[in-house]
Amino acid sequence: MRSMLALVVLLGCAAATLAQGDAPTASDRITELEAEVEALRKERDALRVRLAEAIEILRNLGYAAPEPVLAEPSDPMASPLAAMRTLRQRARLELKPLARDTAEARQAYQRAAKAWVQTMNDGLRGERQWLVRAIRVDLPTSGSAAARARAELQLFDAASGAPLSMPMQVGVPSRVGRRMAEAGPNVGWTAHVRIVPSIRHNPDRLERGPFDHPPFLAVEVEGDVGVEWLRFEEAEVPSGFFPPLRDADALVAPSGASVDSGDRSPARQPR
Numbered sequence: 001m002r003s004m005l006a007l008v009v010l011l012g013c014a015a016a017t018l019a020q021g022d023a024p025t026a027s028d029r030i031t032e033l034e035a036e037v038e039a040l041r042k043e044r045d046a047l048r049v050r051l052a053e054a055i056e057i058l059r060n061l062g063y064a065a066p067e068p069v070l071a072e073p074s075d076p077m078a079s080p081l082a083a084m085r086t087l088r089q090r091a092r093l094e095l096k097p098l099a100r101d102t103a104e105a106r107q108a109y110q111r112a113a114k115a116w117v118q119t120m121n122d123g124l125r126g127e128r129q130w131l132v133r134a135i136r137v138d139l140p141t142s143g144s145a146a147a148r149a150r151a152e153l154q155l156f157d158a159a160s161g162a163p164l165s166m167p168m169q170v171g172v173p174s175r176v177g178r179r180m181a182e183a184g185p186n187v188g189w190t191a192h193v194r195i196v197p198s199i200r201h202n203p204d205r206l207e208r209g210p211f212d213h214p215p216f217l218a219v220e221v222e223g224d225v226g227v228e229w230l231r232f233e234e235a236e237v238p239s240g241f242f243p244p245l246r247d248a249d250a251l252v253a254p255s256g257a258s259v260d261s262g263d264r265s266p267a268r269q270p271r
Helices: 001-021 026-060 080-094 103-123 174-183
Strands: 128-136 146-158 168-173 188-201 216-217 221-235
Touching: 080 103, 080 188, 080 216, 080 221, 103 188, 103 221, 128 174, 128 221, 146 174, 146 188, 168 174, 168 221, 174 221
Parallel strands: none
Antiparallel strands: 128 146, 128 188, 146 168, 188 221, 216 221
């Protein structure tokens, strides 16, 4: 009887050992997930290339490419538009519902508005890295080391390739502009930037107004978001990552046009 029990126990232990050996370990599962992620990345890159080719075929057939649909990133500092959208949404949710119908309520509102301004100026300030594409570069005619070029840049989401902004004019050092001009429009650049909110409490600002300058955020609150472009580094992007340019002449190339000396450059210039 004891021999039979021992045999049963041995068989049970052997079965348990075999079952444990067949079960995947955490390391095996991580390896499988990494392989799946890499396969998805390759598939995404291939789809981007096919999309770029399809757009180019349509352009050659005379169809105009549609205006880009700007993505709405979750990061409130993914772009100047994202920062302003965050400010407007938070002002609508946090300030607009507050009462102002009595003297006491107006005083309480002013205290809340001043605190909100301070919170936003502190909370949205910071440095970020943005992926940009140089669409066009106008180089200065002056050979001075202090001369500045004007680059037309557009922001893109580094993961999805979706545009995050319309093209914007940015003053850059002439040597940076030359690097962008030599690289061409299909090269990505990592822009190191500092976001600088400029929000203030203005007790006389009660409505948007015809010119809306500075932008109206809430009653007695106005302001916008500035960007200091600190430096640029070439970024690695897959082939076909950026959509083809609609205008064949809008390539990154030295134009010889001088840059307006009145360009408002940030306090700290890109290197």
